[in-house]
Amino acid sequence: MPIAIKMPALSPTMEEGTLAKWLVKPGDTVRSGDIMAEIETDKATMEFEAVDEGVLASIAVEEGSEGVKVGTVIAMLAEEGEDVDAVAKADAPAVSPDKGKDTPAASTGSEPADGDAEASDEQSGAEPEPKPASEAAPKPSGDRIIASPLAKRIAEQQGIDLVGVTGSGPNGRIVKADVESAQADTAAPAKPRDEATAEMAPPRTPSKTPAESEYGAPYEEEKLSSVRKIIARRLTESKQQVPHYYLAVDVRLDALLDLRKQLNAGLEADGIKLSVNDLLIKALARALMRVPQCNVSFQGETIHKYSRADVSVAVAAPSGLITPIVTEADTRGLASISTTMKALAEKAREGKLQPHEYQGGTASLSNLGMFGIKQFDAVINPPQGMIMAVGAGEPRPYVVDGALQIATVMTASGSFDHRAIDGADGAQLMEAFKTLCENPMGLVV
Template sequence: MVTIIRMPSVLAGANEAAIAKWLVKPGDTISEGSPFAELETEKAVVEYNAEVSGTIGRLVIPEGASGEIGAPIAVLIEAGETDADIDAALGDEGGAVPEATPVAPAEPVAVAVPVAVAVPAPASAPAVVPEVPVAVASAGGRSFASPIARKLARERGIDISTLQGTGPGGRIVRRDLDSAPVLSIPAVTSQAAVSAEQSSVEIPHTGMRKAIARRLTESKSTVPHFYLTTECKVDALLALREQINAYSPVRVSVNDLVVKAAAMAFVDVPDANVTWTDTALIKHGTVDISVAVSTDGGLVTPVVRNITSKSVSAVSAEIKELVGRAQDKRLKQDELEGGSFSISNLGMYGTLEFAAILNPPQSGILAVGAAKEQPVVLDGQLTVAKVMRCTLSADHRAIDGALAAQWLAAFTDRIENPVSLLV
């Protein structure tokens, strides 16, 4: 029997996704859970695993093309079934996504690119700066591109007719846009041309950047943030890290120990491991923490799960693996979802202290600064120690101030007594 595989709901809130890369081809036999395709949304590229077993009869959507959630993307067949059976199963849906779409006619066409031009105004009236279109002629010929490639080309101001496609049949796909230069036209005035040093360049927003902006704006405007800061003496932590790295199969970083300490603080204060919903407060049974990773496209937060059951070296290995795949845009769907807490560490850049914005629906995020030597008082004596400032941002709907203070004190204790992370 013919089985239609449809575009899954890759990430919450996504209405469509694109096939970044097929990991199978017609004739391949797949099994449930095997890698099937890499799907791209405005937030990330994730690996999609097959949910059923069978033989690939047809790939409905080509690489680089996009489709709405629920649209057919591939068809599985059994022995003896033919293209006619596939066509019958797809019906009108079979032609929903074109194989290729011409984006430039044979004749040159003028593309309007807005540029600001100052227009003199009477002395009695303020100057008005209208937007005047500047025509940019594209080269002749026909360029075939996927829908997502055409959309990105418009957003980034790229003349798509100048690109060489690397997709099937020479089609222009997402990866061709990523390596293309962005078209920019400097502003000019009626008095004189602005020098190159003074000109500004407009960088169009990527879909991922717009998604990040939307989520953070929603978080800051709808979630009642409050902030608490602690100073942790980390000399013992740094000494323990050296000892661990003498034996660990992977090199453990300070951030790995911070993640582990945050998880153990939830063991000490389990009431803080909660998230808010409109109908109930959800108390989580495991400690799953998102780790902020900076990528070329923006910030992503893969989740490290059930940290309290793992050794420090196991946590370190998992974080390194997630960071590597995040930077290569190879995260899986479930690795970006869930978790009740996040950690953002800017200490490696020398930042002493900052406050982070919550990642909804999570109830807390810890902003970690750099460890610096400073005077401290120990047992009544003035001495010098390495101190790391950490700021907790919390959702006041889910966590009261006293509860947040208890958690932060537990975290500080775990950092300053790091042997507790090993037992």
């Protein structure tokens, strides 16, 4: 019996994703555990493993398709002994093209299912046999042009206006063969893409010709990735729904920097080099345990109070900001924090984090000191109750033992959710963080 391969839920919060890349093609034998595709979720690009075995009969959703809903059929698998060609023809239920964006096919970023067979042919390299123009079904009325994603890309690249192309596919759909047979030099310049064609564009692809805004400045349009969309939505919700308040302290770093130098001298033989950020992660974790009323999250009708400190650390990845988690940071040694953080940061930049490595966390740390930023206020990552923002350590006039001296000073700003953490509790956390940084032996015992 044919097996429908569906868009998986690769994280608890995933509702849709981008089918970034197919790693198999129709006709390939698939075994359980084989990597079939790369799927871009709300936080990372993840590998999709096969569960069943068989031969891939057809691909229903092309790579590059955005907004593919969880549960959508993306491919068909023929079991052992089945006719692969027959399975390829028995694809997902057809959807009429006049149903618009409320149809499952439109919501996945692909064309209606009446063109799935043609899409499958394009994936495998086979070209459909063009029908005579007299037999081609008329094009749907209205501004929308029904064409396969591949046909649209070829037309855009060659400057072919699809208005003048007769479709030989089902219901007059324009396919690859139709575009290739059109004469690019006699076609009118390609018109600007409308909403329907824009939805079919590959992710994060700039337009070929810079447009001009209403103010006259040239620009290139770039589509948002799934990760960037989630960042925009979550942070907008945070600022709109979470009553932030901010507290800042100046922290003298000289003792912490001296301790780091001594520790690195002892760890050099082990290939470990502590960063200032590693010590700040530990300081925040210990501060959260000293002031447990700040190690909480707001859950609507309840507040979760955590018995350990899992610190989410902001990392700038090519796809956008992501926060891998150093679990049990309050009890980990500094060497363990350092090696764990380096591994997580590398995976984050490669888009290889697993859900358990970035989902959760009891509080966050964001460090922009390496960019010379002196001070900033970070946005809370719900449902967490706070985030610590740290700037650059720099020489500043500072009163030490009643005398004005030059010291290395860093400004730390805490953003707190007032629904879960009172101002006095937030102030105690900032004081504990400052104390641990200025008396750093508390980080190694």
